[in-house]
Amino acid sequence: MFQKEYDVVVAGGGIAGVAAAIAAAEEGAKTAIVEKTVFFGGLATTGLVYAYLQLCNGKGTQVSFGLAERLLHASIKYGPDTLKKKDWGRTPWQPGDGTYSTEFSPASFALALDELLLNAGIDCWVDTLLCGAEKDGENRITALEAENKSGRGRLAAKAFVDATGDADLVRRAGGATVDGMNFTCIWAMHHDPAADPDNFPASFPLRYLAGKECTAHGVGGREVSDFILKSRTLLRNYYDTRYASGEASRRTLYPVVLPAMPQYRKISRIVGKNCLRDGQAMTRFEDSIGMAGDWRSTEKPPWEIPYSTMIPEEIRGVVAAGRTTASEGEAWEITRVIPCAAVTGEAAGVAAALAAKRNVSPDDLPYEDIAERLIRRGVKLHLSDVGLAGR
Template sequence: MAHTIPEPSRDVPISGEYDVVIVGGGIAGIAAALAARRQGAKTLLIEKQFLLGGLATAGLIAIYLPLCDGMGRQVSFGLAEELLRLSVRHGYEPAGDHHSQYFCPAWLEGGSPQARAGERFEAEFNANLFAILCEQQLLQEGVALLYGTSVCGAKVENGRIKALFIENKSGRSAILARSFVDASGDADLCHLAGEHTATFAQGNVLASWYFQHTGGRFALRMLGFADIPDKYKQPGSEAEKGRRYTGLDAQELSELTCASHANILADFLSKGGISPDHALANIATTPQVRMTRRLDGAYTLDDAQMHTAFEDSIGMIGDWRKPGPVYELPYRTLYGNRIANLCSAGRCISVTDAMWDISRVIPACAVTGQAAGTAAALTGNFAALSVPVLQAALRKAGVPLHEGELFR
């Protein structure tokens, strides 16, 4: 049996031309699209599903993790805060089967510094509602959305992406733009364009989060985590057991999905069948893998670099797992060395495996998305962009850049 089969070459129609094209409609892509549009750029956001939000919504990882350092200081601002407030505009999601409710009235309602120090600036949101609210915000601001669309290739000339090849219900076509943002979560565009990338060495364990209605409550069941770096694992822990998944192979992702569905069914039925007080309410429509492939960029940030000042900082994040650390995010983690008009945002920026567990979550996705979208609107060559010009635009949008600027 032949291992290859020839495919006829063909001319592909151009279906659109933009200033900025963003691949991936997760939190990073949403932030990038809003930021680029607010800089006046004609902006297209491409999403392979028919729901915005990525893992946060379609993946049911519906917890907006902290914008603070756990010591009473807010560290992530701008669109990171705007999107958190949007996620709970119509109310918080009640606590699931975890120990504490993600609820932050002291932060959202002007609480005292003492009250803010006693809770983290985080919230649990309704995934479907948040997705629709994000969609409405993007449309209201003039961002073009293209759902059900996969990016399947890139035409690269002289170290620049000239066009993306896309496929959707209308067939195959090409999209032109001056600059591109990879917010795919898997560095798909970086890979397709030939930019340097790296993969998550240890792989992801199976996760099967779902929502159930039980005892009159809509509750999140958190089965399995896929995000414990090797350096933090305990020997013999549950995290070391079972199959690992790269998240980069179609057959493997299909098997992961089937295993996740089987886990959900067994867990749900272990508490009885369907009744007025027991229903399977919502399951993920995207695989719950957190770390897969990332940009290997101009600079790679490590988790040991907490409280480190970077001249090219584009914003800050805390550590969602523990209070104390603050990380400035260098602009150089967003772009690579091969493709001039391509940058990344969200969970595929350039970080070490240990830092990846910190930078993959919603606040970091929003911070890097805002920076990437702003930069994309300002330039067609990311490495050549004046950092002070970018930083001035971010500051104007309400983003402090250095830890020394923070206050309680």
């Protein structure tokens, strides 16, 4: 049994968790991050999802700032990129520079994330599985249980962030969650002579194969195992078909890197104090912690993200971040992607650090205090802050 105490513990080291940990540490909290794989970045690195979607509304207005922007820059620090603006880093993005998004190498991004976390002084626990939550009599999480090579451990903190991608911490604490539906698919990197050499990354293009079949949720051990094996079967069938047709051989077309986590889009999210819903794009929320564009079309407007969608209905002492925040329908399509994971992650880290400092639960914090710190960090909270008229 190993025991540690922190101000803030972040469960899950995907983009949301990394943003939360960095923000909490920068706000002065003694912070730890717990990740079950050996890489930070979650789906963006371990899952080979190599596209950092846009920080703008597609019509020339930037809407996501702060860590969402810093992490986009980190994703290409060790090269390469597909930004249209090629002098990136020297002059700020301007509306005429094209969509503010890029593709990246998952390996480069993983290296840059390590660097950011270590430079921020965060206690990084990789290869460490969250496997339980302790609560006090007021339903407030006081410690998480983790398992790694040392055996079973207990990481206590004054505030927690659930950035597990599937609300694992809240669920293990007994909180209510809602499951999403997914279809079998696989993104993998392979060598392909038919690939467009101008495409990124030229040597190892990604192969995206989507299955037609709708699968169940991703919260059961059996289901996850079946999903992973089915998705890899898709890939084998693809190679078999192309080899059989004679257009490629095993010497020219072959897999190079496979995703090391299940590529579920929507596994499970918290039941929050509030829920972001269809039709709420372009809506002003008085407790907005930042904004995210709609990646599906430049004709679709951006969204403000309310803090109340990050607070579980019943479980206290914890803020949700990333694809686990409370949203449904098309709103979940927005909150689940990389830029919005960074937006909610940063807000969760700020809130957790503040809660720890005051020794209160994140749901007890006045929104104005969180907003004041986010603004100081360069985050724009409302559509009106970037010249867009919210409803």
